[in-house]
Amino acid sequence: MRSGLDFFLNQYQQKLYDAAGSIAREESVARELADSLYRRSVWHAANVRRRRISKLASYTGRGSLEGWLRTVLAQGIHQSISNPASCW
Numbered sequence: 001m002r003s004g005l006d007f008f009l010n011q012y013q014q015k016l017y018d019a020a021g022s023i024a025r026e027e028s029v030a031r032e033l034a035d036s037l038y039r040r041s042v043w044h045a046a047n048v049r050r051r052r053i054s055k056l057a058s059y060t061g062r063g064s065l066e067g068w069l070r071t072v073l074a075q076g077i078h079q080s081i082s083n084p085a086s087c088w
Contacts, residue, residue, distance in 0.1 A: 020073060
């Protein structure tokens with residue numbers, strides 16, 4: 001039986017690489033950006049009022065998950081450019 005992470009990676013990993021590649025223009029940088037998205041932003045939860053909340057929990061289904069992931073990716077890239085010390 002496949003895990004949710006396996007499904008996610010099979011379904012969206014290449015799409016994230018492609019989206020990051022259109023921003024970064026360099027494959028190794030694009031892969032790192034995309035990998036960072038699902039490693040740090042989507043799957044890891046942040047503590048909010050002593051509760052662990054994943055960014056993925058903010059996806060409401062209004063539009064495609066692929067579009068939401070591209071938006072989170074773009075926001076993370078923008079944040080890392082404007083504040084390089086931050087970890088998204």
